[in-house]
Every structure is written in C-alpha cells, then in structure tokens.
Amino acid sequence: xxxxxxxxxIPLHIMILPGLVFVLIFSYGPMVGISIAFxxxxxxxxxxxxxxxxxDNFKYVYxxxxxxxxxxxxxxxxxxxxxxxxxxxxxxALLLNEVRLRLFKRTVQTMxxxxxxxxxxxxxxxxxxxxxxxxxxxxxLLARLGFERIFxxxxxxxxxxxxxVTDVWKEFGFNTIVYLAALSGINPVLYEAAVVDGANRWKQxxxxxxxxxxxxxxxxxxxxxxxxxxxxxDQIFNLYSPSVYETGDILDTYVYRLGLTNGQxxxxxxxxxxxxxxxxxxxxxxxFLAYRFANYRIF
Amino acid sequence: MASAKLTKRIAVALIAALTVLAxxxxxxxxxxxxxxxxxxxxxxxxxxxxxxTAAPAASGGKNIPDGPEGKYDPPIHVTSVRGVTPxxxxxxxxxxxxxxxxxxxxxxxxxxxxxxxxxxxxxxNNKINVTMVSGDMPDFFxxxxxxxQTLAQAGQLADLTDLFEKYASPLVKEIFAENNxxxxxxxxxxxxxxxxxYNGGSLDDAHxxxxxxxxxxxxxxxxxxxxxxxxxxAIAFAKEDPDSxxxxxxxxxxxxxxxxxxxxxxxxxxxxxxxYAYNPAGGSGTNLIFLKxxxxxxxxxxxxxEVKQALxxxxxxxxxxxxxPEFSVMDASRAAEMLTSHKVGMTFGAxxxxxxxxxxxxxxxxxxxxxxxxxxxxxxxxxxxxxxxxTPNSFIVVPKSSEHPEAIIKILNYSTERISGSKKDVGxxxxxxxxxxxxxxxxxTPYYVATSEKNQNYxxxxxxxxxxxxxxxxxxxxxxxxxxxxxxxxGDRSQWVHHKLWNEGGVFEKLGRYKREGRIxxxxxxxxxxxxxxxxxxxxxxxxxxxxxxxxxxxKPLDAFDEFVQQWYDQGGRDIxxxxxxxxxxx
Numbered sequence: 085x086x087x088x089x090x091x092x093x094i095p096l097h098i099m100i101l102p103g104l105v106f107v108l109i110f111s112y113g114p115m116v117g118i119s120i121a122f123x124x125x126x127x128x129x130x131x132x133x134x135x136x137x138x139x140d141n142f143k144y145v146y147x148x149x150x151x152x153x154x155x156x157x158x159x160x161x162x163x164x165x166x167x168x169x170x171x172x173x174x175x176x177a178l179l180l181n182e183v184r185l186r187l188f189k190r191t192v193q194t195m196x197x198x199x200x201x202x203x204x205x206x207x208x209x210x211x212x213x214x215x216x217x218x219x220x221x222x223x224x225l226l227a228r229l230g231f232e233r234i235f236x237x238x239x240x241x242x243x244x245x246x247x248x249v250t251d252v253w254k255e256f257g258f259n260t261i262v263y264l265a266a267l268s269g270i271n272p273v274l275y276e277a278a279v280v281d282g283a284n285r286w287k288q289x290x291x292x293x294x295x296x297x298x299x300x301x302x303x304x305x306x307x308x309x310x311x312x313x314x315x316x317x318d319q320i321f322n323l324y325s326p327s328v329y330e331t332g333d334i335l336d337t338y339v340y341r342l343g344l345t346n347g348q349x350x351x352x353x354x355x356x357x358x359x360x361x362x363x364x365x366x367x368x369x370x371x372f373l374a375y376r377f378a379n380y381r382i383f
Numbered sequence: 384m385a386s387a388k389l390t391k392r393i394a395v396a397l398i399a400a401l402t403v404l405a406x407x408x409x410x411x412x413x414x415x416x417x418x419x420x421x422x423x424x425x426x427x428x429x430x431x432x433x434x435x436t437a438a439p440a441a442s443g444g445k446n447i448p449d450g451p452e453g454k455y456d457p458p459i460h461v462t463s464v465r466g467v468t469p470x471x472x473x474x475x476x477x478x479x480x481x482x483x484x485x486x487x488x489x490x491x492x493x494x495x496x497x498x499x500x501x502x503x504x505x506x507x508n509n510k511i512n513v514t515m516v517s518g519d520m521p522d523f524f525x526x527x528x529x530x531x532q533t534l535a536q537a538g539q540l541a542d543l544t545d546l547f548e549k550y551a552s553p554l555v556k557e558i559f560a561e562n563n564x565x566x567x568x569x570x571x572x573x574x575x576x577x578x579x580x581y582n583g584g585s586l587d588d589a590h591x592x593x594x595x596x597x598x599x600x601x602x603x604x605x606x607x608x609x610x611x612x613x614x615x616x617a618i619a620f621a622k623e624d625p626d627s628x629x630x631x632x633x634x635x636x637x638x639x640x641x642x643x644x645x646x647x648x649x650x651x652x653x654x655x656x657x658x659y660a661y662n663p664a665g666g667s668g669t670n671l672i673f674l675k676x677x678x679x680x681x682x683x684x685x686x687x688x689e690v691k692q693a694l695x696x697x698x699x700x701x702x703x704x705x706x707x708p709e710f711s712v713m714d715a716s717r718a719a720e721m722l723t724s725h726k727v728g729m730t731f732g733a734x735x736x737x738x739x740x741x742x743x744x745x746x747x748x749x750x751x752x753x754x755x756x757x758x759x760x761x762x763x764x765x766x767x768x769x770x771x772x773x774t775p776n777s778f779i780v781v782p783k784s785s786e787h788p789e790a791i792i793k794i795l796n797y798s799t800e801r802i803s804g805s806k807k808d809v810g811x812x813x814x815x816x817x818x819x820x821x822x823x824x825x826x827x828t829p830y831y832v833a834t835s836e837k838n839q840n841y842x843x844x845x846x847x848x849x850x851x852x853x854x855x856x857x858x859x860x861x862x863x864x865x866x867x868x869x870x871x872x873x874g875d876r877s878q879w880v881h882h883k884l885w886n887e888g889g890v891f892e893k894l895g896r897y898k899r900e901g902r903i904x905x906x907x908x909x910x911x912x913x914x915x916x917x918x919x920x921x922x923x924x925x926x927x928x929x930x931x932x933x934x935x936x937x938x939k940p941l942d943a944f945d946e947f948v949q950q951w952y953d954q955g956g957r958d959i960x961x962x963x964x965x966x967x968x969x970x
C-alpha cells in the first residue's frame with residue numbers, strides 16, 4: 085500500500101523539484117553573501133578576502149542621523165499600504181459578488197486588474213503629469229471645485245498618502261480576483277440555510293461570506309506582514325525627490341543612495357540583513373497570532 | 384490515453400527545465416568561484432613578484448606589435464562597457480557597437496572591440512559599480528575618481544607606467560604633459576600610472592547665463608548686469624506673458640531638483656553673490672568645492688554666508704512665481720522640456736547648453752533666439768565663476784585580469800591622432816554632416832584626449848578668419864567651424880549651434896574673457912575624496928539639497944541655512960575639513 089502510494093507520488097515529487105532547485109540557487113545560495121554585512125568589503129578582495137569588521141557596518145548605519153526617520157517612514161508607508169491593500173480588495177470583492185450582471189462584473193474586474201501590469205517607471209511618468217499642480221488633471225478638478233491646488237509629489241505631508249493611494253489603485257484589482265475566487269468556493273448550501281433562517285443579504289454577508297473568506301484574509305494578511313520593511317522601492321524611487329525625503333525616503337531608497345551609488349556594499353548588506361531579521365520576526369509573530377486567534381495554519 | 388500522453392509531456396518538459404536550471408547553477412557558481420580564485424591568485428602573484436604586470440604582459444608579450452599603431456596579428460579581442468548621452472543620434476550605418484572607429488580598430492589595429500553593455504550615462508555609475516563587484520571586469524572601462532581610488536587600493540588595476548612609456552604616441556604624451564602634467568599625475572598612485580585621465584585641465588564648465596533674446600526684446604528689456612536686474616527680468620518673464628498666449632504659463636529662471644550641475648542649476652547664480660557651491664547628484668557628495676580662508680585653511684564653499692544670501696534671493700523669486708513651482712520634482716530632462724516647450728526664459732549653464740537642449744529651437748522657429756551672457760553679480764562688477772573641470776574626475780582603467788592592457792593605449796593613440804593629430808579627418812572622424820544635421824563621430828570612440836584649450840583656440844582662430852573672410856590659415860577642423868559660421872550667416876538656421884559656440888557674443892567669447900581676466904575659481908582641494916566624504920557624503924548631500932530646496936520653496940525660513948551649516952559640521956563636515964587640510968593637497 086505505502087509502496088503503491090509512493091509510486092503514485094513520484095510525479096508530484098518531480099514536479100516540486102524545479103521549485104526546490106530554484107529556491108536553493110536563488111534564495112539559499114546568495115545567503116552566503118550575508119557575510120559581507122560583517123566585512124569592510126573591498127572590490128577585488130571579494131567576500132573571502134575582505135577584512136572582517138564585526139558590527140561596524142551596523143554601528144555606522146545606527147550613527148547616521150537619518151536612519152530612524154527612514155525606518156519610521158518605511159513602517160508608516162508600508163503599514164498604511166498593507167491596511168488599505170487588505171480592505172480595498174475585500175470590499176470590492178464583496179460588492180462585485182453582489183452584482184447580478186455578469187458582463188458588468190467581468191468588465192469591472194478586468195479594468196481594475198489592468199494597472200497591475202504597468203511598471204512603476206511608466207506609471208511614475210503618468211502620475212507626475214496627472215498630479216502636477218500647474219497642468220495636472222487632478223488639480224484642475226480640485227480648482228474647479230473651489231479647492232486649493234495641491235503639490236502632491238512635492239509636499240512632504242502629501243507624499244506618503246499619494247504613495248499609498250496609487251499603490252492600492254495599482255494592486256487592488258489583482259487581490260480582488262483572489263478574494264473573488266475564495267468567494268466562489270463557499271458552499272451555496274450555507275446561503276440557502278441562512279435564507280431559511282430568515283437572513284437578508286447583509287446578514288448573509290456577515291455570517292456566511294465573511295467567515296468563508298476568513299482563512300484567505302488571514303493568509304494574505306500574514307504574508308503581507310513580512311513585507312513591513314518593503315515599502316515599495318520601484319514606486320518611491322521613481323516618484324520621490326529631495327524635498328520629500330523627510331516623509332518619503334524609505335530604507336530601500338536610502339540604502340540605494342548610500343550603498344550602491346557610493347559603493348558601500350558592506351553597509352547596504354547590513355541594512356538588508358537587518359530588514360530580513362525583522363521580517364522573519366514579524367512573520368513568525370503573525371503566524372503565531374493567526375494560529376492562536378483564527379486557528380489558521382499554513383504548515 | 385490523452386492524459387497519459389500529457390503527463391509524459393509534462394515530465395519531459397520538467398526534466399528539460401531541470402537541466403536548464405542545473406546548468407544555470409553550475410554556470411553561475413562556476414564563474415563566481417572562478418572570478419574569486421582568479422583574483423586570489425593574482426594577489427598572491429603580486430606578493431610574489433615585485434612587478435605586477437609581469438603576468439599579463441608575458442602572456443600577451445609575444446604578440447604585442449611595436450609602435451603606437453602597430454597591428455595585432457592575429458587580431459585580438461577586447462571588451463569594454465559604455466555609457467552614452469541619452470539624446471545621442473546615430474547615422475544609419477553607425478551604432479555605438481559598430482562605427483567607423485570599431486571598424487578601423489579591427490582593420491588597422493587588429494583590435495576587435497566589443498561592449499558587454501551600453502547604458503545611458505545616468506545609469507552608468509551604478510551599473511559599473513555592480514560590474515566591479517562581480518569581479519568579471521572588461522578589458523578597460525571608465526570610472527569616476529572614487530571608483531578609481533577603490534580599485535587602486537584593492538590592487539585591482541594593471542600598472543600602465545611602462546606600457547604608457549612604451550606605446551603611447553608622442554601626441555598623447557604631449558597632451559598628458561600639459562598643464563603641469565595634471566592628467567598624468569591624477570592617474571598616478573604611489574608613483575605608478577594606474578588610470579588614464581579621461582578629462583581634466585579644462586575650465587570650460589564655468590557657468591554662463593542664457594536668456595531668451597526674443598522674449599527680452601518683446602518686453603522691452605535689456606540683459607541684466609546685476610542680480611536685482613536678473614530678478615526683475617525673471618519676474619517679467621513670468622508675469623508679463625512673453626509668449627503672448629494670454630495664459631500665465633511662463634517662468635523666469637530654470638532650476639532642476641538636483642540644484643547643481645551643468646544646466647538648470649544654481650551654481651552660476653550663487654557665483655553672482657561671490658558664493659561658491661557645488662554638490663552634484665552624480666558626485667554622491669564627494670565632488671565638492673573648497674575655498675581658502677585668510678589663514679590658508681580650506682573651508683567648504685557651500686556653507687558660506689554668500690550662499691545663504693543667494694538662497695534668500697531664490698526664495699524671493701520662487702514666491703514671485705519666477706521659478707517653476709514644481710522644480711523640486713523636475714529632473715534635468717524634464718527641465719530641458721520646459722525650455723524646448725517655450726516655458727522658461729533663462730537658465731544658467733555650461734558652454735554646451737547651445738548643443739543641448741536648446742540646439743533645435745531656432746531652427747524650428749526662426750523667431751526664437753537665445754543669447755549668452757556673463758553671470759550677473761550683486762554689484763554689477765564682472766563676476767568670478769567657479770569651475771570644477773580642471774582636475775580630472777574620470778579615468779580609463781585596465782583591470783589586472785586584462786590580457787591586453789596595452790590595447791586601450793593603442794586605441795587612444797589611434798583616436799587622438801585622427802581627431803586632433805596629424806591624421807585628422809574632420810568629416811570622417813569628428814563631425815559628419817548629413818542632410819544638414821551634424822553627427823558627432825568623435826563621441827563614438829571609447830577614448831581620445833584633446834588639448835584642454837582646443838575649443839577656446841579654435842574660437843579665436845575661426846572668428847578671426849570669419850571677420851577677415853579668409854579661412855586659408857585654418858586647419859581642417861577650423862575650416863569646418865568656419866564653413867558652419869558662413870552657412871549660418873547665409874541663412875542656414877540649422878547652424879545656429881555653431882553660431883552660438885564660435886561667433887562673436889557666443890559662449891567661447893565669454894569663456895575667453897573669464898579666462899583672460901582670471902575670473903575663474905577652482906577648488907582649493909585637488910585630491911581624491913577623503914574617507915569621511917565617502918562615508919558621510921550621501922547623507923550630507925541629502926541634508927543640503929533638502930534644506931536648500933525647502934528654503935527656496937519657502938517651506939522653511941532662510942535661517943534654516945544656519946541650522947544646516949551647524950548640522951553639516953556636526954555630522955562629518957568638521958572631519959572632512961580636517962582630512963582635506965591634512966592632505967597637503969590644498970593649493
């Protein structure tokens with residue numbers, strides 16, 4: 085019996101192999117490079133010849149006056165992104181689920197999904213035009229409605245907001261589809277039973293739909309927590325400028341300027357390692373919380 | 384049945400994918416360890432033999448042809464990498480990889496040149512950093528001063544001292560010996576020549592003021608001699624509708640978000656106050672201008688009170704609407720669009736501004752005209768402008784791993800001889816004119832040098848000949864410029880660029896006056912970036928650009944400058960000054 089099932093499973097194991105090899109090469113292999121974080125990395129001497137400096141790179145980053153501001157920006161922007169990025173697609177999915185007209189539902193679904201495929205390099209060019217205080221359509225609209233024109237990308241109080249809104253706009257269509265898939269998996273019998281018990285649409289949503297979606301919501305929320313220190317390099321790098329560094333400069337852009345353009349690879353790696361450790365802690369924590377409170381297990 | 388077939392196919396596909404992945408893996412690890420062990424063996428070779436170039440020279444030794452332009456037989460294969468200007472235009476049969484130079488290197492020198500990658504200049508710095516770290520370096524490449532230092536300290540560079548002595552042509556040697564041999568000295572580390580200076584010795588980057596002449600006439604104004612007149616004119620450009628379209632959409636002075644540099648920057652404006660500030664984006668906070676105080680000690684230009692005064696004036700102009708409200712998010716190419724779409728009336732910039740971005744404006748619309756002026760000053764007296772072009776800040780280097788370290792010297796000989804030497808052929812090697820459009824062929828060779836005052840001298844010669852109507856005393860290149868001036872005078876508007884460069888009232892006349900009257904100020908420090916500049920430069924530049932931008936935009940009061948000065952000293956500036964003063968390279 086076990087022999088037979090083993091035989092049956094062989095194709096499955098083969099199928100998982102490429103993924104494993106991929107992970108080994110591209111995720112575990114480069115981890116050797118972590119050693120650079122503890123070195124005064126010199127070109128040419130390489131990873132094995134450079135001088136070991138212990139925690140000097142970390143101390144250096146700690147000593148920079150902007151580090152804490154940058155960490156704060158990173159956390160603020162990404163927490164807002166995670167929260168908004170959870171709520172928007174759930175609400176959209178619930179609303180779309182109530183739509184009877186299939187054509188309309190499909191059209192909306194496709195339309196909100198489209199921005200997901202555009203790169204930030206292209207979008208940043210478009211956004212700069214659209215949000216321009218002098219010639220942009222958004223500000224023309226604001227002005228016509230009697231509001232003051234707002235320099236969205238140049239004012240530090242607005243910049244993080246714009247980052248969150250545009251990021252959610254770009255990505256929520258994709259997540260909506262994930263939630264719609266979860267919705268279609270809910271057993272119709274549950275709705276019929278709820279109707280028999282006298283539940284209206286609202287009660288059905290609260291008591292059947294949402295609990296049915298709970299596992300996938302918890303899963304996506306848990307996974308996204310690991311990204312708390314990834315506030316979106318592509319997006320911010322293409323849209324920021326020195327005047328919004330105070331609220332818009334995040335760890336990745338900071339390290340890019342500090343490490344890559346100046347060739348301080350040890351420092352850049354140290355910050356990368358710091359990010360990874362924090363992410364690991366957060367993922368473990370959120371996994372534990374999900375298990376404790378939602379009784380949800382990934383593994 | 385069908386599904387069984389499918390499974391089989393999937394299995395085959397998977398196996399194929401696996402082989403590819405496995406191939407990838409061995410490849411990447413293979414090349415990596417190869418690179419590491421390679422550098423390892425080299426460093427051990429270095430300790431073993433006093434002459435580091437012995438190994439590569441020996442391996443290629445049998446094959447190196449004598450003379451500056453001797454031909455390799457059999458031909459050799461040489462690799463490099465390249466950054467190009469974003470707006471570069473090619474002739475139909477020329478690309479950066481395949482042009483008159485690469486073809487002749489192959490046929491005449493026996494050198495087949497291949498570029499491993501080509502990117503726009505603004506991405507070059509990061510890309511070359513990554514290439515250097517990968518250890519897989521091409522046979523020669525261009526680096527900035529800081530990268531040159533890093534590579535030299537890491538012992539990565541081939542010693543070119545003897546090769547330069549043996550293979551460089553007399554002309555190249557002569558140019559390297561110019562100006563107290565500044566090119567040679569800048570590339571020398573501990574007495575050995577490790578890098579060939581790519582630029583330097585030139586003062587042509589000093590700022591000039593460019594003004595829309597047609598707008599100025601329309602508003603009945605004259606060119607500003609003082610800062611106050613400049614501010615007046617800028618506000619007039621913004622408020623008095625110089626383009627007569629009835630919409631308030633024009634601005635007086637163009638600035639981009641990086642604040643410093645060769646175009647749409649504040650350098651020239653600050654010079655007008657007797658202040659000297661420089662900290663460009665590409666310099667990562669290490670390309671700085673230092674002055675000397677009364678005691679002969681180096682001080683940093685950007686924190687002096689004159690700079691504060693200049694910022695105050697800029698804030699005033701911003702408030703009056705003379706500076707674009709979005710300048711803080713505009714990069715240089717977006718700023719250039721503002722000019723070419725007729726939105727801005729003035730910009731400070733280097734001598735090349737007529738060649739880009741305003742080069743085609745007059746041709747497209749004959750009513751549009753830009754004129755060149757010296758910088759206005761507070762008092763109206765002639766101003767002293769800064770120049771950072773004297774000391775070389777980029778170098779061609781050859782890694783030790785190169786099998787043909789002398790190849791680049793041959794390329795340098797060959798190109799220099801044909802661009803500014805005895806084998807000069809302007810139409811073929813320098814600038815080719817097709818259908819009235821000029822193509823810069825000289826930009827396609829990876830490396831050539833020219834005497835630093837070359838353009839300035841041509842200005843004098845060509846202008847003289849043009850006034851006399853007699854080009855007989857000019858050499859071929861001078862003749863080209865002469866013909867371009869004549870063509871413009873006869874109504875060929877496409878030659879406007881050359882009119883602005885060479886003619887009376889053009890950029891080289893103004894630059895010539897700066898030079899003759901000794902009104903160009905260079906940094907007092909000529910050495911390499913100091914350790915604190917490297918470690919703190921980026922953060923300090925952030926601080927500076929942020930503060931300056933906020934002051935100009937009025938979101939911070941002018942006194943925030945004093946706070947910035949204090950922070951600069953506290954966060955590393957003091958150490959930088961100490962290192963600079965201790966370097967012995969303050970002149």
